[in-house]
Amino acid sequence: MVSNSEKYTEKKVKRSMSQEKRNSIAGYLFVSPFFILFAIFGLFPMLFSFYLAFFKWNGLGEMTFNGINNFTIIFNDPIFWKSIYNTVVIGLLGTVPQLIVAFLLAYALNAQALRFKNTFRVAIFMPYVTSIVAVAILFSIIFNSQSFGLVNSILGVFGVDPIVFTQSEWGAKIAIATMIFWRWVGYNTIIYLAGMQSISSDLYEAAKIDGATLSQQLRYITLPMLKPFILFTVFMGTIGSLQIFTEPLIFFGGNLREEGITVVAYLYRDAFENNFFGTASATAIVLFGIIMIFSVLNLLITNRLGRGKARKA
Amino acid sequence: MKKLWKTSILAGSAMAILAGCSSDESGSGSGSGGGSETIDMWVFGTTGYEELAEKYMEENPDVKINVQSTEMGDHHNNLFTALSAGQGAPDIAMIEVGEIERYREAQDRFANLYDLGAKDVQGDYLEWVWNVGQSADGEFMFGLPTDIGPTAMYYRKDVVEEAGYPTDPAELAASLNTWEAYSQFAKDVAEKTGKPVVDNAELIFNAKRDQADEHYFNRDNELIVEDNAAIREAYDYTVSLIEEGAVGNMPLWTPEWGQGMAEGSYATLLGPAWMQGVVKGNAPDSDQWMITTMPEGAGNWGGSYLTISEESDQQEEAYAFIEWLVSPETQLESFKDMGLFPSTPATYEQDEFINYTDDYFGGINTAAVFAEAAEQVKDVYKGRNYLLVQGEIMTALNNVLSSGGDPDKEWDDAMERIKQRLERE
Numbered sequence: 003m004v005s006n007s008e009k010y011t012e013k014k015v016k017r018s019m020s021q022e023k024r025n026s027i028a029g030y031l032f033v034s035p036f037f038i039l040f041a042i043f044g045l046f047p048m049l050f051s052f053y054l055a056f057f058k059w060n061g062l063g064e065m066t067f068n069g070i071n072n073f074t075i076i077f078n079d080p081i082f083w084k085s086i087y088n089t090v091v092i093g094l095l096g097t098v099p100q101l102i103v104a105f106l107l108a109y110a111l112n113a114q115a116l117r118f119k120n121t122f123r124v125a126i127f128m129p130y131v132t133s134i135v136a137v138a139i140l141f142s143i144i145f146n147s148q149s150f151g152l153v154n155s156i157l158g159v160f161g162v163d164p165i166v167f168t169q170s171e172w173g174a175k176i177a178i179a180t181m182i183f184w185r186w187v188g189y190n191t192i193i194y195l196a197g198m199q200s201i202s203s204d205l206y207e208a209a210k211i212d213g214a215t216l217s218q219q220l221r222y223i224t225l226p227m228l229k230p231f232i233l234f235t236v237f238m239g240t241i242g243s244l245q246i247f248t249e250p251l252i253f254f255g256g257n258l259r260e261e262g263i264t265v266v267a268y269l270y271r272d273a274f275e276n277n278f279f280g281t282a283s284a285t286a287i288v289l290f291g292i293i294m295i296f297s298v299l300n301l302l303i304t305n306r307l308g309r310g311k312a313r314k315a
Numbered sequence: 316m317k318k319l320w321k322t323s324i325l326a327g328s329a330m331a332i333l334a335g336c337s338s339d340e341s342g343s344g345s346g347s348g349g350g351s352e353t354i355d356m357w358v359f360g361t362t363g364y365e366e367l368a369e370k371y372m373e374e375n376p377d378v379k380i381n382v383q384s385t386e387m388g389d390h391h392n393n394l395f396t397a398l399s400a401g402q403g404a405p406d407i408a409m410i411e412v413g414e415i416e417r418y419r420e421a422q423d424r425f426a427n428l429y430d431l432g433a434k435d436v437q438g439d440y441l442e443w444v445w446n447v448g449q450s451a452d453g454e455f456m457f458g459l460p461t462d463i464g465p466t467a468m469y470y471r472k473d474v475v476e477e478a479g480y481p482t483d484p485a486e487l488a489a490s491l492n493t494w495e496a497y498s499q500f501a502k503d504v505a506e507k508t509g510k511p512v513v514d515n516a517e518l519i520f521n522a523k524r525d526q527a528d529e530h531y532f533n534r535d536n537e538l539i540v541e542d543n544a545a546i547r548e549a550y551d552y553t554v555s556l557i558e559e560g561a562v563g564n565m566p567l568w569t570p571e572w573g574q575g576m577a578e579g580s581y582a583t584l585l586g587p588a589w590m591q592g593v594v595k596g597n598a599p600d601s602d603q604w605m606i607t608t609m610p611e612g613a614g615n616w617g618g619s620y621l622t623i624s625e626e627s628d629q630q631e632e633a634y635a636f637i638e639w640l641v642s643p644e645t646q647l648e649s650f651k652d653m654g655l656f657p658s659t660p661a662t663y664e665q666d667e668f669i670n671y672t673d674d675y676f677g678g679i680n681t682a683a684v685f686a687e688a689a690e691q692v693k694d695v696y697k698g699r700n701y702l703l704v705q706g707e708i709m710t711a712l713n714n715v716l717s718s719g720g721d722p723d724k725e726w727d728d729a730m731e732r733i734k735q736r737l738e739r740e
Binding site for chain 1: 399417418420421424564566568569699700702703706713717718732735736738739740
């Protein structure tokens with residue numbers, strides 16, 4: 003009898019232990035789809051690209067170890083440095099005016115006096131949902147090199163000779179930056195608008211009673227309260243502009259010229275047009291480093307601003 | 316216990332979905348549901364091969380062929396990925412002539428068609444077309460040639476007439492039988508009509524280039540472009556026309572290029588046979604376009620090869636099908652139905668071919684013009700980095716054309732960039 007009941011309790015304990023174990027297994031199984039997907043489509047390609055950066059490989063033949071030669075090759079390539087320069091210049095041209103305009107648009111959309119608010123909001127957000135390829139094709143027509151291109155014919159009115167946009171140092175950059183501006187300005191406007199709507203109207207009312215002008219309200223209430231939103235858009239804008247790719251590719255119609263080639267376009271050309279996967283991976287790693295540096299810089303600035311705010315409070 | 320089963324089934328099915336993603340493409344051979352095995356075939360563009368496969372299956376009831384057509388860029392990317400991974404490639408894959416170069420050293424991914432009987436049909440095809448499909452040493456055959464794109468001179472009757480030249484195809488060809496004469500013609504066109512003689516720098520350079528015996532690489536895949544006088548000559552010739560103001564700045568496939576076709580903004584278009592469809596599409600109402608032979612020979616632009624993958628387990632059945640599909644008789648069908656220009660000279664002797672006329676191009680036998688061109692194309696080895704070199708030379712010419720670059724400096728810079736980029740190989 004005694005031995006029997008002992009056995010029974012022992013069994014019970016064993017079962018409850020394994021039940022716990024089972025639960026944890028079930029838990030892992032439930033979260034596994036994400037990790038499996040991430041491992042196959044995220045982690046593996048990333049690690050493989052690090053590995054490839056030290057090899058020569060054309061995608062079909064043998065991989066041969068190449069040491070740091072891939073890095074030496076790209077660092078000695080003036081076009082590589084040009085592509086970094088282009089990326090930064092196009093990024094600045096496309097992002098800085100965009101964020102300023104987005105802020106002003108959001109402010110206008112948030113104004114009490116404005117009618118048909120929703121229509122305007124939808125209209126401004128619309129470019130964001132447009133296919134990026136359609137945008138690039140549309141803009142290559144606007145920035146057509148012939149005298150009948152939209153921009154060139156406007157310039158013609160002022161007696162300016164038609165610009166061959168694809169072959170002009172600044173023409174190409176401005177054209178690409180305009181595409182980025184047009185596509186992303188609505189997205190940032192909506193974010194700023196959401197931020198502005200979260201600011202309590204009490205603050206504005208109090209400021210009005212104290213006799214603050216519109217520009218004072220903007221400067222001392224809207225801007226500080228929007229800081230987290232502005233930081234977010236700057237952060238995303240920085241990373242986004244370091245990855246500019248589709249616009250130059252379609253704008254140049256295949257033959258990527260040095261006037262507008264970006265880092266990602268540069269590595270795409272190596273990898274998928276010429277199958278030089280080694281140098282393409284090396285470029286990707288350098289780009290990874292650059293993005294890291296910018297992100298850390300952003301983070302440092304964010305922390306500092308946050309601290310400043312805390313001290314004031 | 317039941318719960319555990321349920322959860323593992325759930326997770327299992329998630330994994331199955333994942334696995335499904337990768338095995339979807341690799342249906343090669345295994346995709347049959349009993350009965351005869353399916354031969355998978357990947358093609359691009361409008362080939363009409365779906366209908367021809369139906370016809371073949373009617374004649375051979377024990378064969379099942381599944382033709383899958385994709386857009387050209389995606390098609391080649393998918394194929395490259397599958398071949399690179401070593402699994403997932405179809406039994407038969409169509410590869411464009413420019414794309415086949417990158418597989419030159421990847422013989423282990425393809426079936427050698429010489430082992431499947433390709434030697435027996437070699438004589439049916441134009442020699443230069445055949446040679447592109449085989450390895451540099453001639454031991455390995457990658458694919459059977461489908462159609463080709465021999466080049467000729469398209470011209471606008473109105474512009475030619477205004478420049479004071481005969482508009483009859485034979486007479487015009489006779490008066491423009493050398494590049495020197497063509498150069499004079501360019502001057503006359505510019506002077507009398509104010510229009511450029513060609514649409515852009517690319518096609519005139521290509522036309523001259525295609526008449527050289529060697530281009531950018533030799534058969535050992537060594538870069539020879541810098542010392543190749545013929546290529547430099549093609550470059551200089553293009554530059555001389557640019558300096559005359561005889562070269563337009565309407566890059567291929569841009570809206571202004573198509574519009575120029577409709578309006579007659581340039582005198583000649585040095586294009587391949589399949590450009591007929593492009594001209595008709597861009598200038599549907601024009602009755603001014605005509606076709607004649609180019610000065611001093613012809614080149615080739617386009618065409619494809621049908622390859623069989625190494626991993627296919629029905630190489631013989633697949634080979635039997637493609638041998639039939641690109642035989643002279645079937646190529647005549649493809650020519651009639653889809654305008655694919657045959658790579659088999661025997662087809663040029665057929666009545667349907669000899670009596671072919673095209674009302675759009677003044678009722679002349681356009682097929683005969685291209686057939687003559689096809690026989691003149693040079694057998695040139697291109698090499699896997701051909702397009703890289705071509706791209707840099709085009710950059711140089713475009714700089715001369717629209718940014719007023721110094722031709723010698725642009726050439727030197729292009730050579731420098733080419734060498735820099737080829738270090739990566």
